[in-house]
Amino acid sequence: MFNKILIANRGEIAVRIIRAARELGVGTVAIYSTADRDALHVHLADEAICVGPARSTESYLNMNNILSAAVATGAQAIHPGFGFLSENSKFARLCEEMNIKFIGPSAKVMDMMGDKINARAEMIKAGVPVTPGSEGEVHTTDEAVKIAEEIGYPIMLKASAGGGGKGIRKVNTVEELVPAFEAAQAEAQAAFGNGAMFIERMIFPARHIEVQILGDSHGNVIHLGERDCSLQRNNQKVLEESPSVAIGHTLRNEITSAAVKAAQHVSYENAGTIEFLLDESSGKFYFMEMNTRVQVEHPVTEFVSGVDIVKEQIRVANGNELSVKQEEVTFSGHAIECRINAENPKFNFAPSPGKITNLFLPGGGVGLRVDSAMYSGYTIPPYYDSMIAKVIVHGENRFEALMKMQRALLEFDVEGVTTNVDFQLELISDPHVVAGDYDTSFLGNVFLPEYQKED
Template sequence: MFTKVLIANRGEIAVRIIRACREMGIATVAVYSEADREALHTQLADEAICIGPAKATDSYLNIQQVLSAAIVTNAQAIHPGFGFLSENSRFASMCEELNITFIGPKGATIDAMGNKINARTLMLEANVPVIPGSDGAVANVEEALKIAEEIGYPVMLKAAAGGGGKGIRKVLTAEELPQHFQSASSEALAAFGNGDMYLEKIVYPARHIEVQILGDAFGNIIHLGERDCSLQRNNQKVLEESPSVVIGKQKRQDLGAAAVRAAQAVKYQNAGTIEFLMDEAGDFYFMEMNTRIQVEHPVTEMVTGVDLVKKQIEIAAGLPLELQQADICFSGHAIECRINAENPAFNFAPSPGKIKNLLLPSGGMGLRVDSAMYSGYTIPPYYDSMIAKVIVHGESRFEALMKMQRALSELVTEGVVTNAEFQLDLISHPQVLAGDYDTAFLQETFLPNWSPED
């Protein structure tokens, strides 16, 4: 087992990893930008090293600085968390070259699944259903128009190296396709250094269902059930729950088996997520694979009792996955709400600033808050707006919903505006209470009729 791990991240996920390491008896190294000098993860870690200015490209995305910090502190492994360098295959491969363990899959695996076009091909070969679309990269607008005509509108243009909602455009008609193609390709080139695009039929309305998997270096791969991530705004998840209310026993088994086949196709090691879209008929299609820990991993931890971050570390250390599929038991229902420093009343504008008073919900069983906030902390304006995750677990979905309503109503963050009130209204909506929603619900039904309290 490792004796020292460097966490190449910030915020709540860095705190989450540090706490897991401490419980495992592993020393930790935090890296931070100049803007994060007073951040909680720098205070909780055994060591902390500044790796550059506030701008992420000069600090958290600076591979040379991160690796130098690991070498100077004699860290044996690096946990990348999510975002930043977590799905950077070059970073993973450079760690390996320096005999520093990357707590995640191999660089070649990240490459194989990170390119969405290549991933589609691999999934077809593994008998995993994929969304109808182009066989590979679409060379130009003319080819895109031809394929779209064949599969029928509406279609979705997607960047081959996309992620985080970038390089994605919904196309309703042939007339608007050329403009969307150019803008999406340019955005992808700027964000990922790769402007290749592919095209898929839009599965609409749909449920966004993802399956958590774990794989070790000995070929053992299991799944840990699904999460329903259909409540989204601008292709970004807002709320997640497990299990999905629209999936029965047989469909759950089929989804899990498909996810395992997908992971086996690339000999996957460590934690990962296979994402699917499910149409009104209940048919599901592979969408993409996330080769890292997910923001919503606590939902799975709540219903399975498996600590995914600790499993990541154990697998990276070369230990076999002692769990078999039959060992995974699902209990109750879990929900996660993402709390962001943003103002929903003003088109979700970022709301950085100093937290003058903080009260995190607590008390009772089945309530967890993952956060790096504290009273007096100043939320910097340079990074993602997510500042906390409220996760609840109940014996039933109704119990979990009521617990989440109670938890959100207790949250106080004086000094900054958050989306907590918005989340409370969402979790109280009749359709959400009934489980009757899809990927279009929040954007097209909830938001047009929502207004903040005076």
Template sequence: MFRKVLIANRGEIAVRIIRACRELGIQTVAVFSEADRGALHAKIADEAFCIGPAATKDSYLNQKAILAVCEVTGAEALHPGFGFLSENAAFARMCQKCGVTFIGPPPEAMECMGDKSNAKLTMKNAGVPVIPGSDGAVTSLSQAKGVAQAIGYPLLIKAAAGGGGRGIRMVLNEGELETQMTAAANEAQAFFGDSSVYMEKFLVNPRHIEIQVLADSHGNCVYLGERDCSLQRRNQKILEEAPSPSRLMTPALRKAMGEAAVRAAKASGYVNAGTIEFLVDKDGAFYFMEMNTRIQVEHPITELVTGVDLVKKQILIAEGEPLGLTQEDVHLHGHAIECRVNAESPEKGFRPSPGRIESLHMPGGPGIRIDSAVYQGYEITPHYDSMIAKLIAYAPTRAEAVKKMRWALAEFIVDGVDTNIDFQLSLLKNPDFEAGEYDIGYIGRLLEKK
């Protein structure tokens, strides 16, 4: 058992990891930037160290400073959370060289699945359905034109090393190809330090459904059902559900997608928690999109419907423990919905709303879970993401979960900053949402009507 774990992250995920460590009897070390001196994770960890100024490159991406804290404190392991260094294979390898266990997949698996174009080739070889597109990165305009002619328009140009909706451009016709290819490459270079891009066919209004997997170092791998992440705005998830409410999601499709996800994990030599993201078209055909080689923001809804603590499992797997469950042990019970409550103004194009939280009331009651790191008097800075909390409702049925979430949103009070609470509530009251009939383009079409 690890004696001490450093959490190389901030916000609600850092708090979530600290709590999991406490339940396992593990001491925790927090790192924070100068802008986060009053952050909750820095207050509740057993030890906390400032690692640099507010800019992420000088603090939460400062690999040498983070590993120096591991050395000073004697932390044997490091949990990266999500974002920041969580999918950085070079950092995971650096941890290994320093004798620090990286609580996540091996760097080789991260490299295999982190490069989106190489990941597609790996999936094809493993028999996992992939979206028609280029075989690897596209390096010239003439090559791009050839691929476009083969797969047809519309198509997407995507960052090979990307994620989180960055480095993606839609191309409607050949006249847009060069401009959009350059734009995608430039954004990819800015966000990921790699300008490589690949191309794939654009599927019109599919569902975005992801499969949670857990794999240990003993060859065991299971899938824990799906999460429907189709409610998005500009490729950023807003609300997630487990299981999917789509009429397309039958037990047979769930099994097929789950088994494909396990093949994907095994093909890449994956160990720890990971998520395989698929697009599902109107006929129920599914296609591999990408793998997130880390814990997901929306992991709580899977925890609620399966009863599996994913963060604890991450830590135990990293210690070398066997998975402790088989596929036959995994059962889905009830329904869970997660709303991301952000400090932003939907009326102003969802512009971030930094500032001081003057008063705060968070909802509670049976079936309500809140993952958050804010408190009354907390200052939401412009330096990081604007999330206030993840609000999760769980109930035996979807209809009951929707009702719980409506009341929870209505009771959620935040003064001092703008929030998207009313926008989330309007989604929950939408007839299409009630019917479970939505896709990844739904919110965009909804906003165009306003």
């Protein structure tokens, strides 16, 4: 096993990785920006090293400084977490060249599956269903108009190199296409340095279903079931659960088998997620994209499967076989995760950085965990993502999980900053959500208009 790994991230995921490594007996190195000098992951790691100023481009995205930190501390591997450099094939390749193990898939596989156009082509080869769409990159509005006419409206515009909801637009008519394309392309260029787009028919209404997969260097690939991530705002997930109430036994076997087939086709190693859109009316599902990293919502899968995904990542990167075979994976109960952000839902979810003057995190009972890097007296910096915690619950059934989440959110207390805890409590208590009657349009088109009326 590795003696020491460097965590190229911050916040709750850095804390999560440090804890998993410590339980495996592996030493850890935290990196931090000057704005994160007092962050929890810095205090918890065995060693910590500053890699630059507050701006991400000069610290958490600074490949040279991070690799120098790994060399200086003798780290044998780097865990990128999610976000930042986690899906950057150049960084993975540099790690390989410097004989530092990147805890994730190879740069080659990241190039293949991280680019949405390449991934789409590979899934067609693998026999995984994909939505009708453009065959390659789309660079001009003239190309977009022609392709959209062939596919038929409504369509989705997506950045080829995108992620995190950036460079995505829904287009219902030809009149909307040109301004939407130009806006999405500009956003993609700014976010990823790549303005290439692709177009696909919009499956609407739809469920957003993703399947957690794990692969090792010995040719083993397994799935850990599915997550329903349909509750989204601006293409960003807000709440996730497993299993999905929209999927029965037969469809579950089909969609998880398709995910395993997809991962086997590209000889995938480490943790990854295959994302699908499910047309509930027809029961058909379509490949959307692959995330070549650990997901924010991985804890719900850990609760229902009993498999520690982050530990598996470290073991697999070390060259070990997966600790479980597919036939040994069993699923029990129901899990839900709510993302807690320092933001004000009543003011268009404006970020709310600042000093936490008092903090009480919910606890007690079986099947409740809070993943966070907060502590009383900590100042949330304004430079990074606003997610400050994740509340994850597990119950014997969905009703028990819903009630446990409501109880946990009622206990959650943060003073000094504004959070979305009350928003999440109203969402988890909404009759549609309680009934499992929602799709990707529900939050934006049904819940939010009513929620904003209340003020």
